[in-house]
Amino acid sequence: MRKKVVARPKSEDKKQALLEAATAAFAQSGIAASTSAIARSA
16 A cells, blocks of 8 residues: 655744645635645645
8 A cells, every 4th residue: 555645844934834724724615625725825
């Protein structure tokens, strides 16, 4: 079985921006929030 590899930001600022964007996207779209929408708004 192949293990999925997920890109992770190295800087703490980028990590925080992604978390904030993910929170906003989830609040707006719920479980249907797409990762591309999160990345665009981060």
